[in-house]
Amino acid sequence: MIGTDINTAINFLKQGELVAIPTETVYGLAANAFDENAVLKIYHVKNRPQFNPLIIHTNSIEKLKSWDLVLPEKMLLLAAKFSPGPLTFVIKKSNTIPDIVTAGTDAVAVRIPNHKLTLELLSKLDFPLAAPSANPSGFVSPTKASHVFEQLGEHIPYILDGGDCEVGVESTIISFLDETPTILRFGGLSLEAIELVIGKVNTIFSQQSTVDSRPLTVNQPIAPGMLSRHYATKHKLIFDFKETDFNQYHHDRIGMISYSKNYTSIPISNQMILSPERKLAEAARKLFSAMREIDEKDIDVIFAEKFPDLDLGRAINDRLKRASVESK
Ligand code: AMP
Numbered sequence: 001m002i003g004t005d006i007n008t009a010i011n012f013l014k015q016g017e018l019v020a021i022p023t024e025t026v027y028g029l030a031a032n033a034f035d036e037n038a039v040l041k042i043y044h045v046k047n048r049p050q051f052n053p054l055i056i057h058t059n060s061i062e063k064l065k066s067w068d069l070v071l072p073e074k075m076l077l078l079a080a081k082f083s084p085g086p087l088t089f090v091i092k093k094s095n096t097i098p099d100i101v102t103a104g105t106d107a108v109a110v111r112i113p114n115h116k117l118t119l120e121l122l123s124k125l126d127f128p129l130a131a132p133s134a135n136p137s138g139f140v141s142p143t144k145a146s147h148v149f150e151q152l153g154e155h156i157p158y159i160l161d162g163g164d165c166e167v168g169v170e171s172t173i174i175s176f177l178d179e180t181p182t183i184l185r186f187g188g189l190s191l192e193a194i195e196l197v198i199g200k201v202n203t204i205f206s207q208q209s210t211v212d213s214r215p216l217t218v219n220q221p222i223a224p225g226m227l228s229r230h231y232a233t234k235h236k237l238i239f240d241f242k243e244t245d246f247n248q249y250h251h252d253r254i255g256m257i258s259y260s261k262n263y264t265s266i267p268i269s270n271q272m273i274l275s276p277e278r279k280l281a282e283a284a285r286k287l288f289s290a291m292r293e294i295d296e297k298d299i300d301v302i303f304a305e306k307f308p309d310l311d312l313g314r315a316i317n318d319r320l321k322r323a324s325v326e327s328k
């Protein structure tokens with residue numbers, strides 16, 4: 001069922017049921033994080049590996065403290081500026097947080113999402129919501145309630161419809177487990193914006209941190225060759241191409257995801273031009289919808305441009321690169 005009634009959502013959550021919730025990044029598949037059976041349902045419905053931890057969502061810093069979490073100074077500086085918002089903090093876990101949420105690791109990921117309906121829902125709950133993206137594990141994340149319904153509708157009692165996601169890519173994840181904060185995933189808040197507030201941070205992008213099939217710890221580098229397919233489209237996706245690569249295909253069987261360019265050798269109906277005015281935020285917002293739309297066309301292959309490697313372009317490139325990894 002899809003609806004906009006917060007009380008219905010609350011009732012299902014209190015009964016240990018799953019509810020899909022809107023956020024500014026992507027739709028989440030939420031359960032009461034303190035109810036282990038409810039959290040297990042998330043893994044089951046998503047077919048998500050149980051060693052991949054979940055982000056917990058709440059509406060205030062005070063609630064995080066009330067769950068015995070110790071919040072580092074630099075986290076508080078960032079939270080003052082960017083929470084609610086598309087930024088997730090990885091900090092030391094407390095005993096209040098069930099192990100199933102953190103996949104047995106001693107760190108927990110926390111976020112205050114910036115969406116009116118969901119903030120109101122969270123403010124009425126005395127427990128956090130564990131919520132990964134509301135898509136089957138490994139596939140494109142949902143940015144509309146209808147995306148959730150199409151992929152998981154039969155398994156979720158209630159989808160809270162909050163309209164289209166305004167940011168459109170997942171949150172940036174920053175870890176405070178080591179002395180220097182480390183970005184574990186590029187996302188809806190730019191590295192540049194973070195460094196303006198807390199100075200230089202590390203990134204572990206050479207280690208490909210957001211692989212869905214592996215646990216994520218700072219001390220466990222993941223070699224690029226182990227990068228698993230994520231954000232998968234049905235059609236083969238080729239990322240960061242040369243136009244001469246088109247010649248291996250019939251040009252009218254090519255789908256395109258580009259920043260602003262119109263490729264005249266490809267039918268215009270097969271081209272997703274994400275931002276003619278070259279605005280990275282607009283491109284990020286449209287990315288996952290465009291991946292779904294192009295994938296429905298009668299084509300043989302999808303080509304995706306490499307976006308400028310700065311600001312939200314980093315998150316876009318990360319998602320497209322993962323989508324381009326061939327399944328084994
Ligand atoms: P999703 O909500 O589907 O975008 O996925 C959540 C992602 O958050 C996981 O795949 C991890 O990359 C990251 N994450 C969640 N919890 C932790 C944690 N305790 N330590 C490190 N990374 C985490």
Ligand code: MG
Nearest residue numbers: 132133134141
């Ligand atoms: Mg996900």
